[in-house]
Amino acid sequence: MSNFSFGKTNLSKYCITYPKYNMSYLVTLELKKLVKAAKKITGKDMKMYADNEKPHVYEIVVDAADRDGGDAPTDYDTYIIAPIGTKLFVRGGRPYSTVAAVKRLIKLLKVGKPITETVTGSYENDQSSFGSDYRLKWGDDFDGTEIDTSKWDVYYGRKVCYSNGVGGKTTYRCREDKPNTFVKDGSLYICADQTEDAYYGGMLCTQGIMRYKYGFIEISTIHPKGLGFWTALWLNSDAGKNGDYFAEVDVEECYGDGGDWVFGNTFSWPTEKCKKEHNGKLVHVNNKRPARDERGFWQDYHTFGFEWDEETVTFTCDGFPYVTQDIHSNPVENEAFTVPFFLRLSMACGFASRGGITDDPWEWENSNKFIVDYVNIYQKPDQEIIYERKSDEKK
Numbered sequence: 001m002s003n004f005s006f007g008k009t010n011l012s013k014y015c016i017t018y019p020k021y022n023m024s025y026l027v028t029l030e031l032k033k034l035v036k037a038a039k040k041i042t043g044k045d046m047k048m049y050a051d052n053e054k055p056h057v058y059e060i061v062v063d064a065a066d067r068d069g070g071d072a073p074t075d076y077d078t079y080i081i082a083p084i085g086t087k088l089f090v091r092g093g094r095p096y097s098t099v100a101a102v103k104r105l106i107k108l109l110k111v112g113k114p115i116t117e118t119v120t121g122s123y124e125n126d127q128s129s130f131g132s133d134y135r136l137k138w139g140d141d142f143d144g145t146e147i148d149t150s151k152w153d154v155y156y157g158r159k160v161c162y163s164n165g166v167g168g169k170t171t172y173r174c175r176e177d178k179p180n181t182f183v184k185d186g187s188l189y190i191c192a193d194q195t196e197d198a199y200y201g202g203m204l205c206t207q208g209i210m211r212y213k214y215g216f217i218e219i220s221t222i223h224p225k226g227l228g229f230w231t232a233l234w235l236n237s238d239a240g241k242n243g244d245y246f247a248e249v250d251v252e253e254c255y256g257d258g259g260d261w262v263f264g265n266t267f268s269w270p271t272e273k274c275k276k277e278h279n280g281k282l283v284h285v286n287n288k289r290p291a292r293d294e295r296g297f298w299q300d301y302h303t304f305g306f307e308w309d310e311e312t313v314t315f316t317c318d319g320f321p322y323v324t325q326d327i328h329s330n331p332v333e334n335e336a337f338t339v340p341f342f343l344r345l346s347m348a349c350g351f352a353s354r355g356g357i358t359d360d361p362w363e364w365e366n367s368n369k370f371i372v373d374y375v376n377i378y379q380k381p382d383q384e385i386i387y388e389r390k391s392d393e394k395k
Contacts, residue, residue: 011109012042013058014088019065020050021159021291022220022301023319024095025230026134026378027063030102031329034060037106061089063098073097077140081105081119088115093301094375095122095218096136099219103130119263134216134378137385141374142188147181150389154181154343165199165350166228166357173346192229192349192368199202199357201230202370206300211340211386216380217251218316225298226348226363228240230354231347231370233304239337245283246272247336249313252304259298259367260291264306264315266325268336283332287315287323299372308337332347340386345372 016031031048034231035163038046042101051065059065070082070089079092081099090105108115127135140151147154155173165171174181180191181202190202219233232253239246247265264287270280290296305316311328314321327333347370350357358364379385 010058010066011038012044014038014060015047015049015056015058016062017049017051017056017059017065017067017318020052020302021318023063024218024303025305025307025316025321026099026216026218026321027095027102028108028224028319030099031062034102034109037109039078041109045293046291049331057086059087061087061091061092062102063095075390077122077124079104079121079123081108081115081121081229083115083117092123094123094141095375096127100126101160117345127386132380134380137215137377137379137383138166138210138212139374139376140188141186142183142372143186147188147204148185152206153209155203155205157204160201160348160351162348162351162353164352169194169350170198171348171350172198172200173348174202186373188345188372190231190345190347190370190372192224192226192347192364194350194364199348201346201348203293203346203348204344205345207236209342209386210388211342212339212377212379212384213340214309214375214383215385216305216307217375217377218303218344219251219254219295219345219375220301220303220373222299222301222369223254223259223262224363225257225259225296225367226358226360227253228349228351228357229347229370230255230349230351232344234346234376235306235341236344237336237339237341239271240337240339242335243271244278244280245270245332245336247339247341249257249306249308249341250314251306252317255296257355257358259297260296262289262297262317263287264289264304264323265335266327266337268311268332271302283336285325289317289322289362291317292318298367301371308341310338313337316318340384343375343376 069084072091073093076093081090117241160171233251235249237247250265253263268283268355274280307314314324
């Protein structure tokens with residue numbers, strides 16, 4: 001048992017410590033509610049610090065923040081709230097269970113109940129009380145030994161037609177004769193490969209399987225490092241209500257040699273009919289997010305997210321938004337972004353249009369991998385997910 005307890009006498013001493021990398025935006029939203037609740041009790045603003053900063057004596061250690069003690073549950077669904085010394089560890093097995101843990105902590109604060117021993121719970125049991133907040137609707141943790149083909153169509157052997165490959169080589173998606181797209185150790189791997197006459201990347205797609213309309217999608221990845229390793233989680237729609245424009249969103253896209261930046265892009269593409277009859281033009285907004293330090297996005301897992309509703313879209317990185325766009329005022333965007341999206345998860349390589357391709361043997365051997373820990377879609381109660389294969393519906 002710990003001497004730790006919450007209350008007006010000591011809560012004002014505490015700050016929140018969160019992971020610098022790979023935190024979910026939904027956890028950040030919940031931490032803001034925790035700060036608000038603490039202020040009502042203490043009259044003071046609770047500070048938030050990344051875990052690479054100097055440790056404090058009194059900390060609420062959230063998610064996978066780097067502090068000794070309070071190990072996160074290995075079961076994705078469960079969470080702990082554990083007092084250890086002068087620290088309180090609030091951790092779940094996945095972002096959604098960490099959100100449930102922070103919600104539980106806020107409830108305990110509001111009723112004034114001291115926490116002197118570990119509290120446990122689960123997202124599955126708690127989510128019914130989330131009200132109008134986000135809930136997990138669809139996801140893939142890439143566990144097991146094979147890609148889940150009830151969730152993804154795997155593009156084996158398909159040519160990529162964006163532009164010519166460097167040196168006249170043909171560019172392909174997944175390689176089937178020597179698999180370069182596979183599940184291993186709880187993650188998806190898409191590995192760049194080459195032969196004398198071809199380059200290989202990979203693509204998984206939910207077209208014909210699942211689409212969603214509005215909500216928040218988040219991916220946790222390690223990027224490759226090397227010129228021309230072109231990675232992305234991107235979303236597509238069919239043509240909008242007027243049939244003139246369809247949408248593309250790059251939740252995160254990178255093809256730079258340093259692995260130290262991503263794009264969060266929105267496109268409204270005119271259909272051929274729109275081009276001919278209305279002189280339709282492409283609407284493209286490019287949002288660049290550089291890495292925070294020299295580790296780039298290729299040495300650690302990082303989260304990238306996209307929040308979408310009727311009026312705005314927001315791009316996030318490691319738990320914090322970096323740009324918000326108004327899509328309500330532009331008629332073209334308003335049309336393109338009002339129909340469901342399907343997902344594409346891909347890496348391509350070897351395109352002259354993307355700067356060429358690295359010739360560094362170390363990069364081809366060691367950093368040619370796009371590694372994905374999970375992809376999750378969260379929605380509020382009035383938002384829509386569509387399973388196009390009825391036998392694949394998941395609760």
